[in-house]
Amino acid sequence: xxxxxxxSVIEKMGSDVIEEGLKLVxxxxxKAVSPWEEEVHSKIKLIxxxxxxxxxxxxxxxxxxxxxxxxxxxxxxxxxxxxxxxxIIDEYAYLVGEQHRHGFYDSLxxxxxHFKYIxxxxxxxxxxxxxxxxxxxxxxxxxxxxxxRVQLTLMTLLEDVNTVKxxxxxxxxxxxxxxxYKSLLVGWLTDEEPLRxxxxxxxxxxxxxxxxVNDVYRSQEVKRYFDRRAWVRFQKYTTEDLMRRLIKDLxxxxxxxxxxxIDTMPCDTLAEVLHAYLQQKRYLIILDDMWHINxxxxxxxxxxxxxxxxSRIVITTRNHDVAYLAVESRVxxxxxxxxxxxxxxxxxxxxxxxxxxSCPSDLEYWARKILQRxxxxxxxxxxxxxxxxxxxxxxxxxxxxxxxxDWEETNMPMSERVRNILKLSFGDLSYHLRNCFLYCSIxxxxxxxxxxxxxxxxxxxxxxxKREGISKEEVAEENLKELIRRCMLQVVRRNHFGRPxxxxxxxxxxxxxxxxxxxxxxxxxxxGEETESIGKAHRLSVQxxxxxxxxxxxxxxxxxxxxxxxxxxxxxSWISRSTSFRLLRxxxxxxxxxxxxxxxxxxxxxxxxxxxxxTLVKELPRSLGRLRNLQILDLNYSKIExxxxxxxxxxxxxxxxxxxIHDLAYAELASNPGVKAPEGIWNLKNLQALKSVxxxxxxxxxxxNLTQLRTxxxxxxxxxxxxxxxxxxxxxxxLVNLDITTSNEGEALQLEALNxxxxxxxxxxxxxxxxxxxxxxxxxxxAGLRQLGLSYxxxxxxxxxxxxxxxxxxxxxxxxxxxxxxxRFHAGGFPKLKFLILGGSNQLDSISMDEGALPSLSELLLLxxxxxxxxxxxxxxxxSLQVLYLMAMPLEFVDRMRGGxxxxxxxxxxxxxxxxxxxxxxxDKWTGETLS
Numbered sequence: 001x002x003x004x005x006x007x008s009v010i011e012k013m014g015s016d017v018i019e020e021g022l023k024l025v026x027x028x029x030x031k032a033v034s035p036w037e038e039e040v041h042s043k044i045k046l047i048x049x050x051x052x053x054x055x056x057x058x059x060x061x062x063x064x065x066x067x068x069x070x071x072x073x074x075x076x077x078x079x080x081x082x083x084x085x086x087x088i089i090d091e092y093a094y095l096v097g098e099q100h101r102h103g104f105y106d107s108l109x110x111x112x113x114h115f116k117y118i119x120x121x122x123x124x125x126x127x128x129x130x131x132x133x134x135x136x137x138x139x140x141x142x143x144x145x146x147x148x149r150v151q152l153t154l155m156t157l158l159e160d161v162n163t164v165k166x167x168x169x170x171x172x173x174x175x176x177x178x179x180x181y182k183s184l185l186v187g188w189l190t191d192e193e194p195l196r197x198x199x200x201x202x203x204x205x206x207x208x209x210x211x212x213v214n215d216v217y218r219s220q221e222v223k224r225y226f227d228r229r230a231w232v233r234f235q236k237y238t239t240e241d242l243m244r245r246l247i248k249d250l251x252x253x254x255x256x257x258x259x260x261x262i263d264t265m266p267c268d269t270l271a272e273v274l275h276a277y278l279q280q281k282r283y284l285i286i287l288d289d290m291w292h293i294n295x296x297x298x299x300x301x302x303x304x305x306x307x308x309x310x311s312r313i314v315i316t317t318r319n320h321d322v323a324y325l326a327v328e329s330r331v332x333x334x335x336x337x338x339x340x341x342x343x344x345x346x347x348x349x350x351x352x353x354x355x356x357x358s359c360p361s362d363l364e365y366w367a368r369k370i371l372q373r374x375x376x377x378x379x380x381x382x383x384x385x386x387x388x389x390x391x392x393x394x395x396x397x398x399x400x401x402x403x404x405x406d407w408e409e410t411n412m413p414m415s416e417r418v419r420n421i422l423k424l425s426f427g428d429l430s431y432h433l434r435n436c437f438l439y440c441s442i443x444x445x446x447x448x449x450x451x452x453x454x455x456x457x458x459x460x461x462x463x464x465x466k467r468e469g470i471s472k473e474e475v476a477e478e479n480l481k482e483l484i485r486r487c488m489l490q491v492v493r494r495n496h497f498g499r500p501x502x503x504x505x506x507x508x509x510x511x512x513x514x515x516x517x518x519x520x521x522x523x524x525x526x527x528g529e530e531t532e533s534i535g536k537a538h539r540l541s542v543q544x545x546x547x548x549x550x551x552x553x554x555x556x557x558x559x560x561x562x563x564x565x566x567x568x569x570x571x572x573s574w575i576s577r578s579t580s581f582r583l584l585r586x587x588x589x590x591x592x593x594x595x596x597x598x599x600x601x602x603x604x605x606x607x608x609x610x611x612x613x614x615t616l617v618k619e620l621p622r623s624l625g626r627l628r629n630l631q632i633l634d635l636n637y638s639k640i641e642x643x644x645x646x647x648x649x650x651x652x653x654x655x656x657x658x659x660x661i662h663d664l665a666y667a668e669l670a671s672n673p674g675v676k677a678p679e680g681i682w683n684l685k686n687l688q689a690l691k692s693v694x695x696x697x698x699x700x701x702x703x704x705n706l707t708q709l710r711t712x713x714x715x716x717x718x719x720x721x722x723x724x725x726x727x728x729x730x731x732x733x734x735l736v737n738l739d740i741t742t743s744n745e746g747e748a749l750q751l752e753a754l755n756x757x758x759x760x761x762x763x764x765x766x767x768x769x770x771x772x773x774x775x776x777x778x779x780x781x782x783a784g785l786r787q788l789g790l791s792y793x794x795x796x797x798x799x800x801x802x803x804x805x806x807x808x809x810x811x812x813x814x815x816x817x818x819x820x821x822x823x824r825f826h827a828g829g830f831p832k833l834k835f836l837i838l839g840g841s842n843q844l845d846s847i848s849m850d851e852g853a854l855p856s857l858s859e860l861l862l863l864x865x866x867x868x869x870x871x872x873x874x875x876x877x878x879x880s881l882q883v884l885y886l887m888a889m890p891l892e893f894v895d896r897m898r899g900g901x902x903x904x905x906x907x908x909x910x911x912x913x914x915x916x917x918x919x920x921x922x923x924d925k926w927t928g929e930t931l932s
Contacts, residue, residue, distance in 0.1 A: 196305075347385075408924055560586035586607075594616060634651075691739065715741040767789075773796035774797050790815075798820055800823060884932075885920060886920060
């Protein structure tokens with residue numbers, strides 16, 4: 001792992017800031033260079049070559065199984081040296097930035113600058129001189145030690161590391177050997193016992209407990225049986241945390257609107273909400289990975305009301321005592337896979353690249369021996385098989401792998417053997433993937449990691465290598481796909497395109513990763529307790545117990561600060577009292593209830609990522625423009641309505657998100673008003689994402705300067721500016737996501753002139769009236785379109801014939817878009833449509849679906865169709881439909897859905913749909929009911 005650390009520092013040495021500093025010092029424009037500056041500039045690049053030589057030896061150490069204490073000691077020394085060197089480099093970058101900020105020509109400023117920073121330049125020089133003897137000594141020790149142990153050339157070592165060959169965690173989509181367990185578990189869940197019943201699934205880590213229960217939880221038979229469902233991982237949460245998570249998951253799973261102030265509710269109120277919500281409901285609650293029984297019967301059990309409705313609670317655990325919270329007849333103890341099932345799973349992972357997934361005869365001997373070392377544990381089998389799938393199909397390679405496992409087998413308990421199989425696979429990762437994967441340990445246990453957030457953090461951290469002709473985000477996406485292919489992250493949720501949306505780390509994998517992360521000082525977790533090593537870490541994840549009085553000193557190593565704790569947090573205290581934070585690269589405060597960003601944040605010259613999503617911040621500091629290196633500014637769902645003028649100075653800004661929803665039900669055109677941006681924001685040529693900004697005449701005219709944009713969301717567009725807006729947008733040759741909202745319902749968008757290439761747009765949202773009440777002629781040619789939203793369009797012609805043949809459309813939303821009375825979906829149309837929203841119309845009274853139409857539809861949402869009295873004709877033909885969601889629909893329509901007034905024939909049409917939810921307004925509150 002030291003290799004990844006060394007390489008990240010080497011890359012940092014080649015960064016633009018370092019190169020710029022070296023050019024400046026060599027130029028004649030910069031005359032007043034102090035002796036200390038001159039020496040630092042001349043030395044900063046020399047270190048790079050020494051560290052490049054170290055990399056080869058570090059790579060070799062990481063692959064050795066018989067490493068003695070001399071090697072371990074040298075790697076520890078190297079790690080400390082690299083951390084100190086990175087401090088020097090970041091301090092150097094900070095001072096170069098300060099020079100830029102104050103200018104290079106004014107002699108008075110120049111003199112003052114040298115006086116002000118003379119101590120810092122001297123400090124860098126002094127620190128380097130202190131490190132130099134250690135670097136020399138460490139190099140000598142390295143050469144001596146290496147020559148005694150191995151006879152390998154530098155070239156051999158460099159070539160060896162380029163082989164990428166590892167996988168880790170269990171792929172939950174492949175269920176092997178669980179058929180009997182699944183049948184038994186489904187039977188217990190759906191039997192006739194009226195009392196609330198506890199069921200437990202237990203066994204050691206890696207047996208697939210969560211995989212089995214998740215497969216059952218997602219089955220149609222179980223979905224259809226229960227009114228309410230929720231899944232939470234238990235582990236170390238307090239009762240209050242657990243109840244809050246249960247409420248959120250119950251409401252989200254059933255598409256109910258969460259109670260206000262759920263994050264600040266006291267324990268008693270949470271208990272009342274949860275108790276009331278579950279009254280007279282048949283519910284299923286999964287408590288995954290429960291470690292202890294403290295507080296279970298006293299606090300949580302009474303809240304999970306027993307209304308004698310056949311409710312069930314399923315516990316997965318490694319603890320015998322926890323398992324027997326259930327009666328003995330409802331305890332399911334998992335056993336290792338039988339040899340036949342284990343072999344099938346192993347072949348599926350080791351030979352997934354090949355059609356028949358068969359094992360070559362010359363490898364079968366070693367394959368069987370490797371499988372024996374996995375002891376029937378699915379997690380170990382997947383780790384070993386997946387790792388081997390990236391090795392050459394040669395007997396020697398497989399024999400080496402098996403011998404490595406033999407070494408791991410000596411005197412180790414079963415759980416340790418599994419961990420070492422995982423570690424063996426992990427050790428083969430390229431350093432870029434190692435850093436990316438280790439970074440996932442920065443998130444709290446059981447945290448659902450969002451794909452886009454993770455990608456942006458990787459980019460901001462500098463983990464993504466540059467490639468010609470491809471953006472850093474695209475490279476990061478490839479890294480993420482590689483980790484998924486290697487089964488290192490579990491895909492928890494996918495979007496309607498089938499693309500992974502959220503991930504989670506297997507608990508055993510996370511435990512291993514966190515241990516390595518702390519050992520390497522890559523990241524430390526702060527949970528309210530001080531540790532000696534926290535000041536050495538380069539990343540700090542604040543997860544619990546933070547207080548205003550707790551700003552930590554001596555944290556000069558910290559480059560990233562992520563705060564997940566929702567209790568009181570004083571950002572100003574941390575920044576102002578701990579000046580070492582000026583080297584911070586990532587500051588992510590998503591969800592922290594702060595109301596103001598202190599001016600002190602703007603001294604963080606090295607900051608690349610500022611995350612204020614879901615905070616209560618209303619305005620940004622005026623001096624925001626000082627953050628010259630800022631690449632990502634995330635203000636989504638904050639309270640900010642206007643951006644400061646200084647934002648136009650952020651020339652490196654690549655992503656600007658300032659999107660929020662004022663009306664969660666989208667009942668108004670201006671549910672997302674956007675923010676007011678200053679003049680000149682269109683000069684930020686590196687912007688790739690801009691959402692959402694208000695339009696004015698200058699914005700519409702100049703926004704075409706942003707030729708690198710991939711995502712644009714613009715609001716308050718006037719009809720008179722439509723043609724000019726089309727002209728500007730046409731210059732954006734990389735645009736894939738476009739969202740336009742008019743200033744009011746009376747404005748008409750003229751979009752005929754836009755005419756994008758057929759495969760350019762993937763997502764398109766148009767909110768507002770369309771000229772002449774028809775879709776632009778180019779709509780039917782959007783072959784690459786995957787998501788389309790039309791709102792308040794005032795279409796006079798049925799839009800479905802135009803959209804019918806779009807080959808990749810997966811999501812279609814039409815809200816108050818069509819003024820006609822009938823919509824008809826013809827057979828063969830919309831081949832990939834999975835999610836359909838229709839609503840907001842007074843005129844629409846009939847929806848019909850021919851047999852063979854909408855073959856992939858899984859969710860149908862009908863919202864405020866006040867003219868509809870009958871169910872969609874032909875809905876019984878849509879066998880793929882999983883969810884029917886109704887919101888504020890007419891009472892007569894809902895009554896037919898229930899089968900009231902003898903309408904059992906209508907009720908029969910929707911019997912095949914597992915989940916039917918009806919949400920309606922009662923007084924000033926929204927409530928819901930299940931009709932399935």
